[in-house]
Amino acid sequence: MSTFFLAVALLLLAFFWQITLSGIQRKVTARIHRRVGSPWYQNFIDLFKAWSKSSISHGFIYDFGVLMALGGTIATLIFVPAGNLIVFKNLDNFFVIVYLLAIGSLGMAMSAVGSGNPWASIGVMRALTQMLGYELPYIMTVFGIIYANKTASIHAIAEAQQTMGIMGWNMFRMPLGVIVGFISLMGMLGKKPFDTPIAPAEIASGPLVEYGGKHLGMLMLQHEFATFVEVGLFVNLFMGGGTIITFLIKYFVVYMLATMIASVVARFKIDQLVTFYYKVPLALAFIQTAIIIFTGLGVSIWL
Amino acid sequence: MALNENEKINEIDVNELDCRDTLTFWEKFGNIFRSKSIWMLHYCTGCGAMELPPTMTSRFDMERIGMAPMATPRQADVLLITGYLSVKTLRRIIYTYEQMQNPKYVVGFGSCTLNGGVYYDSYAVISRLDYYLPVDLYIAGCMPRPEAVMSGFKKLMDMIKKGEALGWKRYQKYYDWYKKNQVRALGEVYVKDEFHE
Numbered sequence: 001m002s003t004f005f006l007a008v009a010l011l012l013l014a015f016f017w018q019i020t021l022s023g024i025q026r027k028v029t030a031r032i033h034r035r036v037g038s039p040w041y042q043n044f045i046d047l048f049k050a051w052s053k054s055s056i057s058h059g060f061i062y063d064f065g066v067l068m069a070l071g072g073t074i075a076t077l078i079f080v081p082a083g084n085l086i087v088f089k090n091l092d093n094f095f096v097i098v099y100l101l102a103i104g105s106l107g108m109a110m111s112a113v114g115s116g117n118p119w120a121s122i123g124v125m126r127a128l129t130q131m132l133g134y135e136l137p138y139i140m141t142v143f144g145i146i147y148a149n150k151t152a153s154i155h156a157i158a159e160a161q162q163t164m165g166i167m168g169w170n171m172f173r174m175p176l177g178v179i180v181g182f183i184s185l186m187g188m189l190g191k192k193p194f195d196t197p198i199a200p201a202e203i204a205s206g207p208l209v210e211y212g213g214k215h216l217g218m219l220m221l222q223h224e225f226a227t228f229v230e231v232g233l234f235v236n237l238f239m240g241g242g243t244i245i246t247f248l249i250k251y252f253v254v255y256m257l258a259t260m261i262a263s264v265v266a267r268f269k270i271d272q273l274v275t276f277y278y279k280v281p282l283a284l285a286f287i288q289t290a291i292i293i294f295t296g297l298g299v300s301i302w303l
Numbered sequence: 304m305a306l307n308e309n310e311k312i313n314e315i316d317v318n319e320l321d322c323r324d325t326l327t328f329w330e331k332f333g334n335i336f337r338s339k340s341i342w343m344l345h346y347c348t349g350c351g352a353m354e355l356p357p358t359m360t361s362r363f364d365m366e367r368i369g370m371a372p373m374a375t376p377r378q379a380d381v382l383l384i385t386g387y388l389s390v391k392t393l394r395r396i397i398y399t400y401e402q403m404q405n406p407k408y409v410v411g412f413g414s415c416t417l418n419g420g421v422y423y424d425s426y427a428v429i430s431r432l433d434y435y436l437p438v439d440l441y442i443a444g445c446m447p448r449p450e451a452v453m454s455g456f457k458k459l460m461d462m463i464k465k466g467e468a469l470g471w472k473r474y475q476k477y478y479d480w481y482k483k484n485q486v487r488a489l490g491e492v493y494v495k496d497e498f499h500e
């Protein structure tokens with residue numbers, strides 16, 4: 001029973017925190033563009049407005065895919081430890097999360113293709129190609145961390161970093177790895193240089209092109225939850241989790257850094273994107289993993 | 304298309320007829336959110352669209368009143384008809400309008416949508432928009448300055464909040480009338496799905 005309440009608490013935390021942050025993110029972007037920007041609660045209004053509109057269906061797959069995406073993402077979310085708010089202790093395995101996260105993406109891909117719009121198919125194709133780009137360097141770096149810690153449990157990795165103080169964070173022990181992790185994170189979040197799948201000016205929002213009203217509202221919520229999973233994973237793996245307050249502060253810093261970078265750069269083409277991921281981050285991930293394997297833990301030799 | 308004087312287009316004036324009925328609590332509640340978050344479709348038809356880039360960017364920053372551009376009609380709330388509308392474009396506009404999700408609003412920019420403007424008796428351009436689509440708000444000017452555009456949007460927000468922007472209900476209720484006018488303007492070519500013929 002307590003697991004149930006913990007899960008609900010985690011979901012509510014993710015909902016309010018992440019949607020507030022995406023409002024602040026719009027404000028920050030606007031300030032960088034020298035605008036005033038929308039108020040911080042704008043994203044709540046957008047979400048509730050989307051739920052108050054009517055929407056149409058393009059068939060069973062279209063409806064079911066949306067539910068599968070949202071449900072899959074919520075299922076992933078409750079495995080991510082937020083500071084000391086851990087719902088399934090000892091079950092928060094990295095592989096479980098990676099496995100479940102795919103359900104969300106696949107549900108969305110299925111539903112978008114089910115809408116029958118050619119832009120949606122192109123968008124889904126781009127999204128899956130992009131996934132091919134960032135998954136490989138990211139997984140390689142995380143395997144390095146798992147190899148060094150001899151465990152794949154997220155909260156065990158986070159706790160192992162806390163015992164050594166701030167210099168024990170994987171961020172400082174594997175500087176190459178954190179660069180790879182951050183670049184991959186930007187790709188996962190679909191932030192600016194890597195927002196190829198939803199390019200509004202070229203393919204009219206890509207996978208989202210046919211969604212309106214309630215369906216769009218649910219997918220916006222799915223996107224916010226997926227963001228919480230991805231940033232939460234990054235904070236736990238590289239910045240050592242912490243208590244719930246420090247977790248949220250670290251989360252804020254990472255998310256705002258990604259936003260600031262995203263607001264000053266332009267979009268990659270899909271072929272440039274994959275070439276980029278397979279050149280720089282993959283090479284860095286190789287070097288990082290080699291260092292971990294041949295010298296023990298990270299670059300901790302110089303610490 | 305410019306109206307032939309002898310040919311009466313409409314026996315009734317739908318803009319006079321009332322389609323307001325009592326709003327339920329949830330509709331009133333929804334209207335508050337709808338009025339604060341307006342997504343517009345940037346499918347720009349005439350020269351009035353030239354005023355939108357300054358309205359969107361740093362100088363007049365439309366995002367601060369909660370407006371954002373959207374690339375697809377399914378997600379948009381407002382359809383902007385930015386000026387003159389040729390008959391060919393009218394057909395696309397009708398497809399676009401009918402694809403939008405239900406509380407949807409139409410804003411007409413400039414004198415061209417109001418009475419034809421400089422294209423009053425052109426053979427290729429329609430002269431009054433509200434024969435073909437239910438317009439909620441006109442913004443006067445040729446072309447309206449960004450200040451006028453912003454104040455027009457503020458007015459639209461007020462209308463939505465009070466439940467006065469009911470163009471979409473009028474379109475459903477008097478669909479036959481609109482359809483007749485549309486078919487008449489488009490001539491032989493009926494409004495149909497030409498992409499899947």
Ligand code: SF4
Nearest residue numbers: 386387413414415446
């Ligand atoms: S009203 Fe003036 S600015 Fe607007 S479309 Fe017509 S001619 Fe152009």
